[in-house]
Amino acid sequence: MSEQDKKLPTDEQLAEMDRDQLVRLGGQLDDVELVEYDDPWPVKGTKAEKRAERAVAFWFALSGLAGLAFIVVFIAWPWRYAAANTSDHLLYLLYTPLLGITLGLSILGVGVGVVMYAKRFLPHEVAVQQRHEGRSTEVDRQTFVAHLADAGDKSTIARRSLIKRTALFGAGTFGLAAAVLPLGSMIKNPHAESANENGLWHTGWMAKNGERVFMRRDTGDPHAIELVKPEDLDAGAMETVFPFHAPVTKSGQVDYAALEAILTGKQRVDPEELSEALIRSDNPVMLIRLRPEDGKRVIKAQGQEDFNFGDYYAYTKICSHLGCPTSLFEQRSNRILCPCHQSQFDALHYAKPIFGPATRKLAQLPIQVDAETGYFYATADFNEAVGPAFWERKS
Amino acid sequence: MTSSKKADAAGESKAARNHARSSKRRRRISGLLALGFALIGVGAIYSAVAPEPQTANASQQDPALVRKGEQIYNNTCITCHGANLEGVKDRGPALIGIGEASVYFQTSTGRMPLAAQTAQAERKPPKLSPEEIDALIAFVESKGPGGPKLPDEHGEQLRGDNPARGGELFRMNCASCHNFTGRGGALSSGKFAPELDPATEEQLYAAMVSGPQNMPKFSDRQLSPEEKKDIIAYVKSVTDGNNNPGGAPLGGLGPQSEGLIAFIVGMAALIGVTLWIGAKQ
Numbered sequence: 207m208s209e210q211d212k213k214l215p216t217d218e219q220l221a222e223m224d225r226d227q228l229v230r231l232g233g234q235l236d237d238v239e240l241v242e243y244d245d246p247w248p249v250k251g252t253k254a255e256k257r258a259e260r261a262v263a264f265w266f267a268l269s270g271l272a273g274l275a276f277i278v279v280f281i282a283w284p285w286r287y288a289a290a291n292t293s294d295h296l297l298y299l300l301y302t303p304l305l306g307i308t309l310g311l312s313i314l315g316v317g318v319g320v321v322m323y324a325k326r327f328l329p330h331e332v333a334v335q336q337r338h339e340g341r342s343t344e345v346d347r348q349t350f351v352a353h354l355a356d357a358g359d360k361s362t363i364a365r366r367s368l369i370k371r372t373a374l375f376g377a378g379t380f381g382l383a384a385a386v387l388p389l390g391s392m393i394k395n396p397h398a399e400s401a402n403e404n405g406l407w408h409t410g411w412m413a414k415n416g417e418r419v420f421m422r423r424d425t426g427d428p429h430a431i432e433l434v435k436p437e438d439l440d441a442g443a444m445e446t447v448f449p450f451h452a453p454v455t456k457s458g459q460v461d462y463a464a465l466e467a468i469l470t471g472k473q474r475v476d477p478e479e480l481s482e483a484l485i486r487s488d489n490p491v492m493l494i495r496l497r498p499e500d501g502k503r504v505i506k507a508q509g510q511e512d513f514n515f516g517d518y519y520a521y522t523k524i525c526s527h528l529g530c531p532t533s534l535f536e537q538r539s540n541r542i543l544c545p546c547h548q549s550q551f552d553a554l555h556y557a558k559p560i561f562g563p564a565t566r567k568l569a570q571l572p573i574q575v576d577a578e579t580g581y582f583y584a585t586a587d588f589n590e591a592v593g594p595a596f597w598e599r600k601s
Numbered sequence: 602m603t604s605s606k607k608a609d610a611a612g613e614s615k616a617a618r619n620h621a622r623s624s625k626r627r628r629r630i631s632g633l634l635a636l637g638f639a640l641i642g643v644g645a646i647y648s649a650v651a652p653e654p655q656t657a658n659a660s661q662q663d664p665a666l667v668r669k670g671e672q673i674y675n676n677t678c679i680t681c682h683g684a685n686l687e688g689v690k691d692r693g694p695a696l697i698g699i700g701e702a703s704v705y706f707q708t709s710t711g712r713m714p715l716a717a718q719t720a721q722a723e724r725k726p727p728k729l730s731p732e733e734i735d736a737l738i739a740f741v742e743s744k745g746p747g748g749p750k751l752p753d754e755h756g757e758q759l760r761g762d763n764p765a766r767g768g769e770l771f772r773m774n775c776a777s778c779h780n781f782t783g784r785g786g787a788l789s790s791g792k793f794a795p796e797l798d799p800a801t802e803e804q805l806y807a808a809m810v811s812g813p814q815n816m817p818k819f820s821d822r823q824l825s826p827e828e829k830k831d832i833i834a835y836v837k838s839v840t841d842g843n844n845n846p847g848g849a850p851l852g853g854l855g856p857q858s859e860g861l862i863a864f865i866v867g868m869a870a871l872i873g874v875t876l877w878i879g880a881k882q
Binding site: 289290291298299301302303317321423424425426427435437438439440441442443444445446531533534535536537538539541543545550561 | 749757764766769770773774777778786788789790792794812814815816817818819820822823828837838843844845846847848874877878
């Protein structure tokens with residue numbers, strides 16, 4: 207439909223038109239025809255209209271009150287945890303639901319009010335719009351292209367190569383800088399730290415300068431140091447232990463005086479280092495004490511014959527499949543289970559996988575008891591990498 | 602000379618006879634005394650050095666209670682655990698020296714006597730009354746003393762005053778099998794770690810020290826009694842509907858069930874609202 211088909215009103219006609227006519231004219235100019243445009247309340251001030259008005263107002267008012275209630279609950283409600291047997295427990299229990307109910311009701315009230323207002327009071331409109339032809343006319347297309355080409359030509363950018371190149375340089379470098387930020391953090395050399403304890407081949411059990419690495423238990427306090435002795439475990443027990451690097455004397459021996467001072471609380475250890483030892487993902491080790499009758503049936507892996515101490519065996523807690531904590535130890539069937547993908551390892555058979563997707567045994571930590579203090583310590587780091595496979599891992 | 606000698610001899614022999622008789626009596630008495638001392642001495646040394654007989658502990662128990670326990674044992678346990686608690690192959694383990702905590706846990710939770718030989722001994726209403734359990738404990742203790750003991754406290758006294766530390770320790774030592782709010786979880790070959798809702802404080806404590814079925818044991822040096830009580834306080838604060846701030850825990854299994862319900866219910870509600878908005882008046 208071209209411009210010529212539409213009858214445009216003159217200025218005088220336009221000045222005489224009222225609002226209704228202007229609305230209809232606007233529609234006609236866009237090829238929109240209003241078929242139905244009824245006022246929902248043709249008779250003003252009826253009881254039904256009043257009722258509809260009150261219904262909408264009710265929802266908006268409810269929304270406002272619920273919003274106020276949310277603010278009051280958020281500020282004034284006793285939100286602190288109260289144990290189950292105390293009288294404040296019910297109030298604590300109601301805190302979260304009340305927040306949700308009040309704020310939810312507030313949002314719902316606004317939404318319902320708006321939708322109801324639209325349904326009850328806006329005119330019921332049915333409009334028909336003509337469909338246009340597929341493409342613009344040839345005149346429109348050619349003039350538009352000419353206009354674009356003219357703008358480009360008149361800007362003289364095509365022959366100002368200095369500006370063109372510097373603009374490209376500036377914008378391009380900015381784009382590169384924006385890309386480096388997210389991409390650069392993904393680039394890491396996996397071999398950079400492979401020789402020290404932060405590499406994939408080593409764990410926190412690696413002695414950094416010849417010190418003795420004792421076994422430490424987690425008491426719930428990340429800064430408490432409690433070392434593990436053989437008599438701490440009953441037969442058929444499992445304990446999760448973490449490395450504790452003992453102080454050394456100048457001659458490279460264990461500094462028992464300093465160790466004693468640390469264990470009795472007289473000497474301070476870097477608290478960050480202490481909590482880090484409990485958090486580090488490759489540190490947790492399962493110290494298992496087998497029942498004596500099971501201890502006789504153990505089959506050890508080649509090269510790991512002296513890794514255990516009597517019936518005590520220390521296996522990494524990190525699953526060889528995808529690195530989940532395999533801490534489900536069954537003390538009678540002597541199976542170690544991984545909860546993620548149901549891999550099972552046989553604690554009597556060098557923790558080799560007997561079920562599930564894991565294909566490698568759990569790494570075993572060589573342990574011994576310190577003659578001076580009676581605490582367990584690791585004689586060396588694991589003899590293989592713990593956890594899931596990676597590129598450089600051959601097995 | 603001979604006569605005098607004879608007379609002398611007669612006199613001497615009379616005196617000698619008298620003397621010999623008295624010294625013989627003296628010797629006999631001293632011999633008896635020495636023997637008596639020796640016997641008393643040996644007895645004293647024996648009683649000091651000789652090992653305590655195995656039945657010494659049994660005599661400290663109330664014999665009537667032990668007899669009652671034996672009666673209960675013969676009625677309910679003997680088939681699988683043998684006449685002398687030595688165990689029966691492929692049926693039940695030996696019970697010598699298992700300790701009172703173990704007997705208490707297995708019988709008070711109804712796991713023993715076993716209903717059937719399955720992968721898991723499941724909790725059911727206890728068959729033995731508390732008095733019968735006490736008698737059974739006395740009998741099992743009389744056969745082999747030792748083993749893990751029950752705590753002196755009972756009920757709410759066993760709840761420690763630091764459930765936050767108990768929660769830390771629970772997540773470190775227990776949650777891998779029992780789930781972080783004690784919902785339980787699957788183990789290998791049909792076995793499972795039970796949910797902790799129905800367990801009493803005593804049963805929780807007894808399970809930790811005795812390690813029933815495949816549960817590892819936690820000695821008092823691994824987890825001190827105070828730490829055990831904190832764990833009990835934590836378990837009691839999250840199980841049995843106690844940690845339910847939202848009103849519908851949805852199994853307490855974590856984000857999966859909650860997300861599924863939120864998705865299904867939320868989607869249905871949104872579709873309903875959309876239909877209402879688009880509906881003609």
